[in-house]
Amino acid sequence: MSYCPHCGAALDPRLLAQSRTLCPPIAALITQINPDWRIEQGICPACAMAYAQQFAMLRSEQSLHTSTTPPTTFPYYHPEKVTVLAQPERLPDYPAFGGHGVTIAFLDSGYYPHPDLTASAIWPDAPDWATLPATEFEAILQKRSSRIIQYVDLTDDGERIGLDQPSLWDGAGDSWHGQMTTVLATGNGLLSDGRFRGYAPRAQVLAIKIGRGGGRIPEEDILRGLEWLLHDDNWQRYQVRVLNVSVGGDFTEPWHQNAVCRAAEALSAKGVLIAAAAGNRGRAELLAPAQAPSVLTVGGYDDGNRRLAEARSHVTRYLHNYGVVDNGRHKSTHPHYKPEILAPARWLPSPILPVTGVFREMVAIDRLRATLASLEIELEQGIDPATMLPSRQPAWLQSAWQALRQGMNAHKWVHRYYQHVDGTSVAVAQVSAVAAQIFAANPNLTGTQVRALLLSTALDLPDQPAALVGQGILQPAQAVAAALRTSSGILAGLACSATRLTPDELQKWSNQGRVLQTKGDPATETDKRQAIYFGYYAPQATAVSLIGSFNAWQPEALPLQPLANGWWQTVFILPHGRHVYRFWIERGPNTPGEWCADPENPLRSASGYPEWHSLVVVE
Numbered sequence: 117m118s119y120c121p122h123c124g125a126a127l128d129p130r131l132l133a134q135s136r137t138l139c140p141p142i143a144a145l146i147t148q149i150n151p152d153w154r155i156e157q158g159i160c161p162a163c164a165m166a167y168a169q170q171f172a173m174l175r176s177e178q179s180l181h182t183s184t185t186p187p188t189t190f191p192y193y194h195p196e197k198v199t200v201l202a203q204p205e206r207l208p209d210y211p212a213f214g215g216h217g218v219t220i221a222f223l224d225s226g227y228y229p230h231p232d233l234t235a236s237a238i239w240p241d242a243p244d245w246a247t248l249p250a251t252e253f254e255a256i257l258q259k260r261s262s263r264i265i266q267y268v269d270l271t272d273d274g275e276r277i278g279l280d281q282p283s284l285w286d287g288a289g290d291s292w293h294g295q296m297t298t299v300l301a302t303g304n305g306l307l308s309d310g311r312f313r314g315y316a317p318r319a320q321v322l323a324i325k326i327g328r329g330g331g332r333i334p335e336e337d338i339l340r341g342l343e344w345l346l347h348d349d350n351w352q353r354y355q356v357r358v359l360n361v362s363v364g365g366d367f368t369e370p371w372h373q374n375a376v377c378r379a380a381e382a383l384s385a386k387g388v389l390i391a392a393a394a395g396n397r398g399r400a401e402l403l404a405p406a407q408a409p410s411v412l413t414v415g416g417y418d419d420g421n422r423r424l425a426e427a428r429s430h431v432t433r434y435l436h437n438y439g440v441v442d443n444g445r446h447k448s449t450h451p452h453y454k455p456e457i458l459a460p461a462r463w464l465p466s467p468i469l470p471v472t473g474v475f476r477e478m479v480a481i482d483r484l485r486a487t488l489a490s491l492e493i494e495l496e497q498g499i500d501p502a503t504m505l506p507s508r509q510p511a512w513l514q515s516a517w518q519a520l521r522q523g524m525n526a527h528k529w530v531h532r533y534y535q536h537v538d539g540t541s542v543a544v545a546q547v548s549a550v551a552a553q554i555f556a557a558n559p560n561l562t563g564t565q566v567r568a569l570l571l572s573t574a575l576d577l578p579d580q581p582a583a584l585v586g587q588g589i590l591q592p593a594q595a596v597a598a599a600l601r602t603s604s605g606i607l608a609g610l611a612c613s614a615t616r617l618t619p620d621e622l623q624k625w626s627n628q629g630r631v632l633q634t635k636g637d638p639a640t641e642t643d644k645r646q647a648i649y650f651g652y653y654a655p656q657a658t659a660v661s662l663i664g665s666f667n668a669w670q671p672e673a674l675p676l677q678p679l680a681n682g683w684w685q686t687v688f689i690l691p692h693g694r695h696v697y698r699f700w701i702e703r704g705p706n707t708p709g710e711w712c713a714d715p716e717n718p719l720r721s722a723s724g725y726p727e728w729h730s731l732v733v734v735e
Contacts, residue, residue: 120163125160127160128671132159134158136158144196161665161729164724171194171196174194188525189525189536204315206422208592210716213553215552218357219319220302220316220356221321221358221359222301223359224325224362224363225294225333226293230295231470232306245479245533246479250471253470264321264323266354268322269281269325270344290331296466297541300545301315301316301360302314302549314545314546315546318556322356338361339379345359349386351383358548358563359548361390361405362540363393364404365404371409372442374408376404384410389564391413392408394413394436394437394438394540395436396435401437402437410564414456415436415438415461417434419431419460421462424575424589451583456571457588458586458590459547461542465530465537466535466536467533467534477527481524481527483532484520488516550590550595554566554569554595558600558605561604572587594718607683610683614732617648622647630687632686632688645691647687647690648687649687650685655681658704660699661673661675662674662676663699664695665697674686694732695731695732696723697730699711713729717730
């Protein structure tokens with residue numbers, strides 16, 4: 117047994133080791149208050165939470181971005197977190213299902229095999245990306261396993277196929293948009309140490325380049341991409357389950373008169389889910405294939421760079437296009453409004469296109485930021501929370517900061533390798549990625565069924581007109597959990613984790629002798645207690661246990677019971693109060709244990725670590 121160096125509480129040494137993953141600002145705060153502490157010593161989860169709460173007290177309700185001179189190009193709320201949130205921070209997902217075995221096809225203006233599209237997010241001997249010339253960049257990436265399984269260049273009425281095609285590696289300007297959509301959907305976050313990952317970091321990519329010179333994509337070229345997928349069942353050859361379309365046609369037209377929409381309907385009939393961007397003009401118009409009935413049309417919303425739990429009352433609608441589907445026969449009593457679903461459409465982190473001048477400039481900017489920050493420390497200057505500028509700084513240093521921020525703003529900087537982006541092209545990529553997660557969780561589903569799951573689990577926005585927001589906001593984790601519990605799903609008939617049990621349901625579990633209770637806290641008639649069903653999907657695990665504030669975070673003290681389908685479950689009676697928890701996962705004697713939040717519980721609490729704790733409240 118080990119002990120927390122801050123509070124002295126006894127703690128399993130495996131939990132102390134988790135401190136190495138503390139959020140850097142939290143670790144810096146602990147060091148500031150306790151100068152003798154080193155991160156290698158560890159800290160117990162209770163103390164980490166206390167420091168996280170102290171850190172949160174510095175959070176502003178209003179964005180601090182206008183406090184800089186010049187202002188940053190994105191909102192932020194804490195002086196030590198001047199960046200944007202990752203996708204899973206905004207909308208938590210079900211990370212056990214990263215799209216493995218699923219191919220997402222993309223129709224876009226161009227692509228680049230970015231490092232975030234490699235098979236593994238771990239690269240111990242990674243090169244200094246910023247210093248590599250284009251030829252060496254390509255040579256290094258070609259030695260790694262890429263999840264781009266095929267590249268098809270259909271531009272200028274041609275057909276060139278293969279991962280060795282020059283247009284895949286040229287780094288031209290029209291490559292940026294497709295790189296953005298593919299990485300937002302399937303990136304593993306390699307260049308951000310795993311932080312800026314997409315929802316489907318294990319999915320495969322079929323990259324189809326369409327259009328004319330300079331990135332222009334006429335409607336007939338969108339049609340060529342769809343026809344190529346349909347020809348000889350190319351969609352099936354590459355196991356395409358999802359098609360992401362972040363481009364639109366030339367003019368409005370009823371879908372049944374439009375060749376692109378008819379081709380989209382034909383591909384949808386094969387079982388492929390097609391997700392298309394609604395468009396960014398804020399007009400009552402839909403361009404092909406967004407007006408096709410079976411196409412899932414995606415709009416956007418602005419969360420102000422906040423987590424949805426914090427931002428729901430502040431959510432504003434993005435200026436996406438909208439409309440009503442014309443079925444060409446008779447007017448329905450239930451209009452089919454588009455877009456059908458929304459996803460974050462602003463302040464999303466997206467990689468800079470490598471082998472470009474901008475890529476190298478961003479790295480230089482980041483290095484200069486670090487240099488100026490070091491100068492501040494050497495001069496023993498702090499950060500003034502009111503202005504976000506170093507207090508009492510020399511005039512030359514203030515001028516240097518201002519000049520640096522101008523360069524940062526020019527490239528929409530959020531990280532040395534990433535910038536923030538917006539648009540319905542951004543939003544639809546997230547929906548396509550969650551669709552891939554659903555197919556990975558339940559391969560038996562059709563595209564129509566996946567579409568229904570995405571819509572049925574969306575978070576409604578009752579204060580917004582349905583004609584503009586459809587079913588509401590994408591809910592990644594809930595959609596996957598629902599897919600697991602369809603009649604064809606591996607968890608059919610099982611409750612979701614963190615479900616409260618009725619007295620009758622509790623009695624059923626008690627009769628089976630599988631109910632756990634808190635130790636040293638006997639129940640009384642006046643004690644408010646609640647039976648909670650907990651479960652976790654871990655088919656490769658050798659043991660799973662529940663750890664949290666109710667058992668001093670001790671692994672193996674509250675074991676879950678395995679089912680044959682890979683699901684682990686238990687019922688635990690909790691007393692009145694707020695209880696944070698995770699699952700402790702063991703995968704064998706030679707693999708370190710890990711703790712994981714509950715992907716099926718939407719309630720979360722700040723932990724001090726990159727991933728929040730799950731939360732249960734018994735009232």
